[in-house]
Amino acid sequence: MFDIDTIRKDFPILGETIYNKPLVYLDNGATTQKPRCVVEKIEQGYYTLNANIHRGVHYLSQKATEAHEEARKTVQTFLNAHSSNEIIFTRGTTEAINLIASSFSDEFMEAGDEVIVSAMEHHSNIVPWQIQAARKNIALKVIPITSKGDLCMDTYKALFSERTKLVSLAHVSNVLGTVNPVREIIEEAHKRGIPVLLDGAQAVPHIKVDVQDLDVDFYVFSGHKIYGPTGIGVLYGKEEWLDKLPPYQGGGEMIASVSFEKTVFNELPFKFEAGTPDYIGSTALAEALNYVNRLGITHIANYENELLEYATTRLMEIEGMRIFGESDHKSCVISFLVGNIHHYDMGMILDRLGIAVRTGHHCAEPLMHALGIEGTVRASFALYNTKNEINTLIEGIDRVRKMF
Numbered sequence: 001m002f003d004i005d006t007i008r009k010d011f012p013i014l015g016e017t018i019y020n021k022p023l024v025y026l027d028n029g030a031t032t033q034k035p036r037c038v039v040e041k042i043e044q045g046y047y048t049l050n051a052n053i054h055r056g057v058h059y060l061s062q063k064a065t066e067a068h069e070e071a072r073k074t075v076q077t078f079l080n081a082h083s084s085n086e087i088i089f090t091r092g093t094t095e096a097i098n099l100i101a102s103s104f105s106d107e108f109m110e111a112g113d114e115v116i117v118s119a120m121e122h123h124s125n126i127v128p129w130q131i132q133a134a135r136k137n138i139a140l141k142v143i144p145i146t147s148k149g150d151l152c153m154d155t156y157k158a159l160f161s162e163r164t165k166l167v168s169l170a171h172v173s174n175v176l177g178t179v180n181p182v183r184e185i186i187e188e189a190h191k192r193g194i195p196v197l198l199d200g201a202q203a204v205p206h207i208k209v210d211v212q213d214l215d216v217d218f219y220v221f222s223g224h225k226i227y228g229p230t231g232i233g234v235l236y237g238k239e240e241w242l243d244k245l246p247p248y249q250g251g252g253e254m255i256a257s258v259s260f261e262k263t264v265f266n267e268l269p270f271k272f273e274a275g276t277p278d279y280i281g282s283t284a285l286a287e288a289l290n291y292v293n294r295l296g297i298t299h300i301a302n303y304e305n306e307l308l309e310y311a312t313t314r315l316m317e318i319e320g321m322r323i324f325g326e327s328d329h330k331s332c333v334i335s336f337l338v339g340n341i342h343h344y345d346m347g348m349i350l351d352r353l354g355i356a357v358r359t360g361h362h363c364a365e366p367l368m369h370a371l372g373i374e375g376t377v378r379a380s381f382a383l384y385n386t387k388n389e390i391n392t393l394i395e396g397i398d399r400v401r402k403m404f
C-alpha cells in the first residue's frame with residue numbers, strides 16, 4: 001500500500017540535486033512539496049477551465065464554479081464537516097485566524113474580555129489577537145508549557161474567567177511537535193460555554209481530523225502544508241457560529257444585493273469570500289486532499305511515526321544533542337541544538353550538503369523566550385521522507401559538530 005519508491009516518484013522535485021548533492025528536504029513544516037497530480041491540476045485548470053466563477057452564465061464559468069464548489073465538498077468530507085456551508089476558502093491559516101479574530105471580536109467581545117492562547121503558538125495565532133486587543137482593549141491569557149513541551153492543563157483550567165470569550169490554540173506545535181490534547185481542551189471550554197478555534201496547520205498533513213467528532217467550533221489550515229498550492233487555505237466554522245459573525249471583508253461575491261442605502265450580505269459560505277476566490281487553488285487543494293486520501297492518513301501517520309522514532313533515536317546518539325519538545329504525543333517535527341553551535345551555522349552547512357532544514361525562531365518568538373533560547377534547527381518530515389535521508393542528516397550534523 002505505502003510504497004515509498006513509488007510515492008517519491010510522484011514528487012519530481014525530490015530528484016533534484018543541490019550543490020551536486022541529492023536534495024534531502026526536511027523543511028516540510030514550512031511547506032511541503034507538491035505531487036505531480038496537484039501541479040497538473042493547476043496547469044489543467046488554467047488551460048481548460050479558466051473563467052471567473054459564480055457570476056457567469058457561460059459554459060466555462062459554470063464549469064469553473066462547479067469545480068470550485070466540488071472542491072469545497074472535498075474539504076467538507078476531508079474534515080467531516082456537517083455542511084459545505086461551513087467551509088470557507090481563505091489564503092491560508094493566517095488569513096483564517098485573522099478573519100475569526102476580527103469578526104469574532106467585533107461581534108462578541110468588549111473591553112476587558114479575554115482570549116486564551118498558549119505559549120507554543122505560531123505568531124499567526126498571537127498577532128491577530130494582539131491587533132484586536134489594541135483595538136478593543138481585550139486581553140490574552142497564555143497557557144504555559146511543561147519542560148517536556150506539553151500544555152500545563154491545570155493552569156489552562158484556572159485561566160478561565162467570566163470574561164473568557166474564546167480559546168484559540170495550535171492543534172500541533174510547529175516547533176515542539178506536541179500534539180495537544182484537543183479533545184480535553186474543547187471539553188473544558190465547552191463546559192463553560194466557550195468556543196474553541198484550533199490552528200490545524202501542522203496537524204492535518206499528519207493526523208486524521210474529524211471536526212464533528214472533536215466538536216471544535218473553528219478549525220483552520222493551509223493548503224501548502226498538505227501538498228497543495230500556496231495561497232489557499234481553509235476556515236471551518238460551525239454554521240451556528242459563522243451565521244452570527246459579521247463579514248471580514250466587503251466586495252463582490254459576499255453580497256446578495258447592494259444599493260447606496262443598504263447592502264444585504266450573501267449566505268454562507270460566500271459571506272466570507274469577498275472578491276474572486278482562488279478557484280484554481282481550491283481545485284488543486286482538493287486534488288492534494290484526494291492524494292492524501294488515496295494513500296490513507298492512517299498509513300501516512302504510521303509511516304511518519306516510524307520516521308520520527310528513528311530520527312529521535314539517531315539524533316540522541318549525537319554528542320551535545322538537545323531536543324526541544326519531548327512530549328509523549330508528538331508529530332514528526334524535531335527541533336534541536338548541538339553543543340554551542342549556532343542554529344544558523346548548522347543550517348547553512350547542512351544546506352551545503354543538500355539538506356534543507358529550517359533555523360531560527362520558527363515564527364514562535366514567545367516560545368523561544370519560554371525555552372530561554374534564540375532559535376533552533378528544525379527537521380520536519382513528510383510522507384515522502386526516508387530513513388536514508390535521516391541517515392544523511394545525522395552524518396551531516398556529525399560533520400558540522402566535528403568542524404566546531
Ligand code: PLP
Pocket residue numbers: 029030091092093094095122124125170172173174199201202222363
Ligand atoms: N500556524 C502554525 C502552527 C504554523 O506552523 C504556520 C506556518 O508555519 C502557520 C500557522 C501559518 O501558516 P500560513 O503561513 O500558511 O498562513
